Amino acid sequence: MNRKGLTGITALASATLIMVSSGSAHAAIKPGTINTVKVSNSTQKITSGVAGIDHAGKDTCKAGAAWNARVYWTLGKVTTSKITVKDVKVTYSVGSGRKLSVSSLGLIDGKGKQIWSTYSPYGKQVSGLVEKKSHSIKKTAGGTKKERVALVIRASLTGRKSGEMPWCTPDSLIYFYLQQNR
Incomplete structure (x- = not known):
């Protein structure tokens, strides 16, 4: 051969x-990102990588069946066992001709317990290329290098195009993890 x-x-x-x-x-866009943060008493500003869902070209899915997000974290004190999250700003990018229904965000500690959330039963509509949403959290989450703290975004695309099946606009969870550097 x-x-x-x-x-x-x-x-x-x-x-x-x-x-x-x-x-x-x-699978070019990851369903989550991991940021390593310094153990410190000082305020830290952390920018996540981009993570999202892209179904364009899959089965009956048409162009624009995609969304992604990036998180801008403001952290307070970080120890080897806890991370204080002051606030987050989330930037969303939505496929052309689509809208994103963001139904919830949640801060999860290293054991998987939700310690903060915002919920909208019908979703907050986000459209266009980029839109920033700010959320004041002011919570301390237990977590270690192996048991990561995470911000979880639950959202789904709306505006299914003619001929598309439901799996083109699924309800999706994207994880933005934080872990200490030691």
């Missing part, structure tokens, strides 16, 4: 593995 054929088979096997492990070949 020549090199070109072997490369093609390797690429096909990799794509199959990605589909099996993530449920989609469109």
